[in-house]
Amino acid sequence: xxxxxxxxxxxxxxxxxxLVIALWELLVRAFNVQQFxxxxxxxxxxxxxxxxxxxxxxxxxxxxxAVFGFGLGAGAGILVALITARWTTVREGLMPFAIALNSxxxxxxxxxMNNWFGSTNPLSKIAIVxxxxxxxxxxxxxxxxxxxxxxxxxxxxxxxxTPLQVLIKVRIPNALPxxxxxxxxxxTLSLIGAIVGEYFGGPRDSLGVYILQEAQLFRFDNAWAAIxxxxxxxxxxxxxxxxxxRIAIPWHASIDKQ
Amino acid sequence: xxxxxxxxxxxxxxxxxxxxxTIALKDxxxxxxxxEFISLIGPSGCxxxxxxxxxxxxxxxxxxxxxxxxxxxxxxxxxxxxxMVFQAPVLFEWRTVLKNVELPLEIMGVPKAxxxxxxxxxxxxxxxxxxxxxxxxxxxxGMQQRVAIARALAFRPELLLMDEPFGxxxxxxRERMNAELLRxxxxxxxxxxxxxxxxPEAVFLSTRVVVMSARPGRITEIIPIDLPYPRNVETxxxxxxxxxxxxxxxxxxxxxxxxxxxxxx
Numbered sequence: 001x002x003x004x005x006x007x008x009x010x011x012x013x014x015x016x017x018x019l020v021i022a023l024w025e026l027l028v029r030a031f032n033v034q035q036f037x038x039x040x041x042x043x044x045x046x047x048x049x050x051x052x053x054x055x056x057x058x059x060x061x062x063x064x065x066a067v068f069g070f071g072l073g074a075g076a077g078i079l080v081a082l083i084t085a086r087w088t089t090v091r092e093g094l095m096p097f098a099i100a101l102n103s104x105x106x107x108x109x110x111x112x113m114n115n116w117f118g119s120t121n122p123l124s125k126i127a128i129v130x131x132x133x134x135x136x137x138x139x140x141x142x143x144x145x146x147x148x149x150x151x152x153x154x155x156x157x158x159x160x161x162t163p164l165q166v167l168i169k170v171r172i173p174n175a176l177p178x179x180x181x182x183x184x185x186x187x188t189l190s191l192i193g194a195i196v197g198e199y200f201g202g203p204r205d206s207l208g209v210y211i212l213q214e215a216q217l218f219r220f221d222n223a224w225a226a227i228x229x230x231x232x233x234x235x236x237x238x239x240x241x242x243x244x245x246r247i248a249i250p251w252h253a254s255i256d257k258q
Numbered sequence: 259x260x261x262x263x264x265x266x267x268x269x270x271x272x273x274x275x276x277x278x279x280t281i282a283l284k285d286x287x288x289x290x291x292x293x294e295f296i297s298l299i300g301p302s303g304c305x306x307x308x309x310x311x312x313x314x315x316x317x318x319x320x321x322x323x324x325x326x327x328x329x330x331x332x333x334x335x336x337x338x339x340x341x342m343v344f345q346a347p348v349l350f351e352w353r354t355v356l357k358n359v360e361l362p363l364e365i366m367g368v369p370k371a372x373x374x375x376x377x378x379x380x381x382x383x384x385x386x387x388x389x390x391x392x393x394x395x396x397x398x399x400g401m402q403q404r405v406a407i408a409r410a411l412a413f414r415p416e417l418l419l420m421d422e423p424f425g426x427x428x429x430x431x432r433e434r435m436n437a438e439l440l441r442x443x444x445x446x447x448x449x450x451x452x453x454x455x456x457x458p459e460a461v462f463l464s465t466r467v468v469v470m471s472a473r474p475g476r477i478t479e480i481i482p483i484d485l486p487y488p489r490n491v492e493t494x495x496x497x498x499x500x501x502x503x504x505x506x507x508x509x510x511x512x513x514x515x516x517x518x519x520x521x522x523x
Contacts, residue, residue, distance in 0.1 A: 151348045158314055158342040159365050160335050169361070173352040251352045251393050 039221045044228060047221035054210065055226050059233060062194050062207040065122055066237075069129020070190040074183065076130070077137025085145040085171060086163070095142065102135035110197040119201030129193040133186040140182035144175025177252045180245040187237040195230060260328055262417055262449040263290035263313055268322035270308055270475075275320070281474035282308045283319070288468065288477065292416070295443060295450045297460035297467045299506065301514065305475025306453045307421055313451060314342055314419050326417065338366065340417040341410030345425050347402035349394040349409075356381065356390035359408045366413060380408035383442060400431040404438070411446060420452045424459070433494070436462050440489055457510070461502045462489060469506065471513035473521075478513035481505055 021041050027033070028040040035043065048055065084091035110128050117124035148170055156166050198208020207230055214223040245252075268286040273279030282305040290296050298306040311317035312324050315335040326334035334340065341362075349358050359377040368376070381387045384404040386397075394402055403423055410418055424432045436459055443450055454460050460467045461483055469479040483502055485493055493499055 149346075149348065151344050151346055152350070154316055155342065155344070155348050156365075157316060158335065158340070159362050160338055161365055165365060169365070170350070173350065176352070249352065 036218060036220050039224050043221050044224045047219075048225035048228070051222050051225060054205075054222075055207075055229050057205045058207045058210040058226065059229055061122075061203065061205050062125075062191070062198065062230075063233065065125035065197070065206075066129055066190040066194040068122075069126040069193065070133050070186060072126060073130035073133030073190075074137045074186055077134045077182070078141055078179070080134075081138050081141030081145060081175075082167075084142055085167065091142060091146075095139075098135055098139055098142075102139055106132045106135075107193060107196050110193075110200045113197065114201050120203045125194050125197045125202065125206075128197045129190045132189050132193040136185050136189070137179075137182045140178045140185075141175055144178030145171045148174050176249045180241065180249065180252075183241045183244075184238060187241050188234055191230065191234045191237060260292075261289045261325070262292050262294070262327060263288070263451065264323070264325040264328075265289075265309075265313075266323040266325075268309075268312060268319045268324060270305065270312065270317065271320045278320075283312070284474035284476040286322070286475075286477060288480075290449060290451065292449055293447060295452065295463055295465045297452045297454055297464040298470060299454055299457065299460045299467055300470030300475070300510070301472050302455065303475070304470040304472040306470050308475065309470075310419050310421055310451060310453050313417075314340055316342075338362070338413060339415055340419050341413070341415040343403070343406050343410045343418070343420040343423045345422040347394070347399075347406040349402055349405055351394055353394075354390065355386065355392050355394065355397070355405050358394065358405055359412050361409060362413050368413075376412055377408075380412050381405075383411070383445065384408045384438070398431075400427055400435055403427065403435065407439070407442065411442070411448070414446070416449060418448045418450045420450065422453050422455070425454070425456075432456075432459065437490065439463065444487075457503050457506050458494070458499075461485070461499060461506060462494060467506055469509040469513060471517050473517065478516065479509040481509060 024038075025041050028038060033040075039047075080094070084094060107128065109131070110124075113124045113128045117127060145167075152170050152174075153166065156170060161169070195208040195211075198206045199212055202209045204210070204213075207226055211223050211226045211230075214220070214226065265286050265288040268283055269281070270283040271278030271281055286309060288296075298309060300306050308317055312319050313326060313331060315324075315331040324331040327339055329337070329339075350361065353361070356374070356377045359380050360373045363373045363376060378387065378390065381390055384407055386401060386404055386408065389397060389401070394405065397405065406423070410420075424435050427435060439450075440463060442448075450463075452460075452463060462485075464483045467481045467483060468477055469481065470476065471478045481502070485496070485498060485502065
């Protein structure tokens, strides 16, 4: 492991960030790019400060759908995985379908969910996010619980352990890295699910509807400001998961650093 | 004196009972006395690992009787009367070195303070007391295997089962680990059953070397090792050591030839 100063570590990405922004600004101005194609960063920033309240209200609604849906879907995924770890027949029955359904573009069901729950009902977005996050969570968790070094199970057998002890001492810790990988994937999926769900209809104060409306009204600067906020939300969500991962499985993060 | 391990007419077949596809163990009879260090040696496929696992009740014999401390092997496993060391260290990546050693104690419900005390004592025994907070991946292969030995001895079993524990180590590390193991064996007064395919290792460590042959896996010879204690580097260079190594090698070759003759017939 090499020791690097904060400047060495964070300097290059920060430099790249400002360089890209500057280049973007410069090119848009130099070639006089039309705003509906791509507004300049300064124009987007201006739009953001003009519409902060609107964006934040919309973002709050979307975050809520994403987080609740995520909690519901991921929670159910973990629970089902734990059940299948205990009852092998359940796993063998469910896994082929789970893997098949995981490759289905579930977002295509969004209009159906809107129809079931009503497009302005938060449940319609929570449901779509829950379904989207459920399958990757469950599949990864099942892998983590079952892909255990056989010698570890044999060692536990030599200690005459109960299946519950094997679950707690071996299978669950073994599954934690898989769990966090799935959480990272799901954190992004949940925001995509919520926003795209809103594109198919939702309350006025939601990121999806807001972006769609502003774009339809040719207020592309406003639309872009909201898009940038969605992007930052996605990154923030991801960083929260990484932070939790560092706390929960330091032994694994340290292997990564090697 | 009562045997620690008693094997009577033990057979292990794989496949259907009337037409077994593999005879892993055939008519195994062996008595192991307290404080003995027994090596099982033979070519791969001779069933030495299977035999070790039947003693540990990790494999069930097809017929015959396996007693550990006078009880059926199954009961001995339930009572946790033996410690096991595998070829791979099988340490839990998410546990520190000390926590790995504490694992069996934790399962047995030993209180925390006592667990830590005994864990540290075991780490001192394998001379890893300065590494208790390290994670397994931060240690070398030899050190990891020493943690595995500490873990196997943590609950002070009277019997230690070792399945080629040093097979993955380089020659120099292996010789050092051999000396280590002998010291630990003396200090803990444990009975050891040790699977290996290294002749010098078997001779250096054992009180008796059990020579096995493959297909069917059976015991062809038992060679007592009369090397004096303490055994050290000079032991390895003594004429008697070479004589015994040759004796074991010839026994292995003889059992191989016998098998080939059997197969030709």
